[in-house]
Amino acid sequence: MAPLKGNLHAHTHLSDGLLSPQEVIARYKELGYDFLAITDHDDWITESYWQTIPRGDPDLLVFVGVEIDHQRLGQHVGKILGERETLYVLNHPARYRLSLDETLRRIKLLTADGLSIHAVEVTDTGLYKAEYDVDAIGLPKVATDDSHRELQVGRAWIEVDAGRDRDAILRAIKAGDFRLGFAT
Numbered sequence: 001m002a003p004l005k006g007n008l009h010a011h012t013h014l015s016d017g018l019l020s021p022q023e024v025i026a027r028y029k030e031l032g033y034d035f036l037a038i039t040d041h042d043d044w045i046t047e048s049y050w051q052t053i054p055r056g057d058p059d060l061l062v063f064v065g066v067e068i069d070h071q072r073l074g075q076h077v078g079k080i081l082g083e084r085e086t087l088y089v090l091n092h093p094a095r096y097r098l099s100l101d102e103t104l105r106r107i108k109l110l111t112a113d114g115l116s117i118h119a120v121e122v123t124d125t126g127l128y129k130a131e132y133d134v135d136a137i138g139l140p141k142v143a144t145d146d147s148h149r150e151l152q153v154g155r156a157w158i159e160v161d162a163g164r165d166r167d168a169i170l171r172a173i174k175a176g177d178f179r180l181g182f183a184t
Contacts, residue, residue, distance in 0.1 A: 003159035004169065005181065006035035008089060009067070009078055009121070009144035010153075014049055015040035017148045021053050024147070029060045031154045035169055037063035037080045061166060067091060070115070075106055077115050078144075082166035087173055089142060090120045094129035100136055107139070118174045121146075126155025128182055140176040157181045 011017030012024050019027070021038060028036045038053050045066065056062035065080035075096070078089035090110070093103045107117045122133040122141040125148075133141045143156035159179045162172035172178060 001161070001163070003161050003179070004034035004164065005157050005159050006033055006037075006169070007145050007147070007157050008037045008063075008065075008080055008087070008142055008173075009039050009091065009146045010036060011040055011067075011146070011148045012038060012053075014046075014052065015044035015067075019150065024153070025054060025056070025060060025062060027150070027153045033060060033157065034164065035061040035063065035160075035166075037065045037078070039065040039067045039078050039080065042066040042068050042079075061164065061169070063166060068115070070110060070113070072113075073106055073109060075110065077110060077117070078121075079115075080170065082170045085167040085170040085174075087119065087170045088115050088117050089144075090117050090139075091144075092121055092124050092146060093132055094121075094124040100131070100134065103132065103137060107137075122180070123156045125152050126183070128156070128180075140173060140178070141180070142173065142178075143180040143182060155183050 012021045053064045068077045076091040080087040119140040119142045123143045126145040147153045161177045162168040
């Protein structure tokens, strides 16, 4: 089975992105992605958000999620929903200029607060940050676009070894069954 190409962190005009959900989905579809997680900011969205995001089609599975603003730490966490599975990602430690020790401390505190972190971003708006792609962070490392505008779409992705099923994809990510990809 061919790996599935996907992005786990994209924004729309429902929070601080520039494009509509339909435009974001169309752009990733044009680039040959198999799945996409739309993760608008939790403190910007309305109750209708969950029904507003299209669920995709046979060519592109769309995950609905949010980017949680964990107020106490000032840390963003991606929450991506499958049918039964949920994936939590420590978002953009590079943007916060976290040291390795601070990254590990935040993972521990977030998990204690009920956000069991399953993966860590090793990119900042699609640009690779090697300092977070280290064995000392004992979690899978994901590459994402964190796209807010057109130019950020397609910079980084993961290729997952899983069936075309939301829960299977999330389980594979948690298990580390994927590779990172970057635009050249």
